[in-house]
């Protein structure tokens with residue numbers, strides 16, 4: 001059964017298409033793609049991953065999210081390029097600057113760091129005049145070049161496929177749970193500037209956690225949990241963020257039938273595994289002060305070694321982990337033994353602690369949702385491979401009677417392959433509203449209403465007194481929004497012949513418990529705390545205006561005018577906001593629609 005418009009379009013496409021899913025991670029990125037031949041149904045087995053990146057000595061699906069810039073701010077090398085000794089020589093001799101962890105710099109402002117991690121994220125290097133959008137664009141342009149290379153090299157008629165379909169690729173970008181609206185807009189712009197596509201509508205967004213669970217569901221590894229009416233959560237522990245999403249299984253796991261419905265707003269916490277490295281770095285620098293290793297080159301090398309061996313080897317059992325210093329010496333006062341810096345279990349636990357706490361707190365919230373008992377949690381993301389972290393999570397789960405699983409399928413594939421599944425199939429039928437969503441509008445002034453006293457007023461085209469900054473709620477926080485259903489609000493406004501018929505409605509989100517009726521206190525210059533601007537919905541009402549009758553009387557300026565009562569219809573249940581305006585004439589029951597554009601400013 002074809003469930004929605006996207007599925008229908010995918011199945012009955014008239015030309016060859018390439019769907020690419022790009023997962024830009026804080027530390028590693030990956031790309032999967034599917035070539036959809038016209039007239040043939042998409043097959044899950046058709047998904048291909050880029051498995052070899054330039055420079056890699058050992059092929060890998062993951063490529064580091066690194067860009068090296070030269071002094072002229074030109075992006076010179078990417079990903080695993082430094083594994084090639086000739087490029088490494090250039091990086092060192094020409095002092096190219098590596099830029100890392102830049103994904104976190106595009107995060108929405110309302111996403112808070114844990115207090116212990118506030119100082120941990122470096123900004124972009126100060127001596128380079130680049131913005132985070134530039135890094136995204138440069139990296140995505142590199143990804144595009146690798147998509148082209150992969151398609152041409154790995155498919156029998158690769159060049160023909162590429163030439164045929166490169167201009168209309170569908171690009172699925174994955175994001176953490178907390179990224180939306182403006183962040184998606186910035187990423188979309190960077191992807192277009194990187195020439196992945198010229199058509200912004202061809203760029204789609206899905207969250208990493210949602211993509212992961214969709215991938216795992218189709219591998220069959222979690223079938224035992226995907227029974228109708230079960231509650232299940234996905235916890236993606238990445239390098240930068242911890243993302244937790246919980247679902248109710250609303251139709252069983254039999255092939256093609258699975259339907260999942262979000263049961264709470266998805267959690268996102270900036271507490272991924274890079275913060276362990278950051279905490280370790282502070283300690284290592286301090287420990288090696290006034291030793292022969294107290295220089296930038298040695299420290300950098302040691303941090304690489306911490307990432308590659310000390311961190312993964314820590315299981316919380318052994319009394320210490322070693323960090324090889326590269327010179328055979330012992331200095332007990334500095335914990336240096338036979339050429340190794342010993343990091344005690346106590347220190348290692350301290351490095352992991354803020355992340356461990358953030359993860360457990362997120363999981364606690366998920367299993368405490370009233371009437372929705374989540375008793376099964378699936379883990380994914382590189383950080384979930386940590387023996388220590390996972391053993392801590394296991395201990396917690398045992399005390400709570402929660403079952404956990406970390407499927408051993410190559411997890412590197414889960415996000416990008418899941419992103420392709422998300423595009424091809426519509427498994428998610430409902431999402432939870434993270435905020436109260438509403439539109440800013442004007443209300444008729446009512447002198448008897450005490451809430452309106454002392455507020456600024458304005459006069460509309462019909463000469464009526466209005467009070468601005470009213471918050472018209474269209475979707476309440478923590479309610480389920482069906483993926484294909486519209487939520488709407490009615491607006492009533494007077495227009496004259498000579499005034500602009502374009503309306504701009506601002507969509508706002510309110511974060512806290514009960515939203516106020518007005519967005520500002522009387523006389524205040526700033527909005528109340530808790531309002532986040534999501535986007536502007538713009539539409540041209542000329543069509544509605546032309547079809548409407550004039551009002552019987554003239555306005556105070558002696559002009560003819562019309563009242564238009566129109567409905568702003570928003571689709572908030574999908575991964576992106578979509579909108580249109582609706583109007584119904586007095587004589588005809590058939591509604592007239594006009595598409596509305598979404599702007600982020």
Ligand SMILES: Nc1ncnc2c1ncn2[C@@H]1O[C@H](COP(=O)(O)OP(=O)(O)OP(=O)(O)O)[C@@H](O)[C@H]1O
Pocket residue numbers: 024025026027028029103208237238239240241242272273274307311312313380381382383384385386387
């Ligand atoms: N065995 C391990 N022990 C501890 N950490 C690990 C282990 N294996 C991988 N990691 C960490 O996992 C991270 C990579 O995971 P992943 O690829 O899921 O993150 P990402 O996609 O780059 O980040 P994000 O999705 O948060 O933006 C790295 O920071 C790495 O240090």
Ligand SMILES: [Mg+2]
Pocket residue numbers: 023024025026208238239381415
């Ligand atoms: Mg990731």
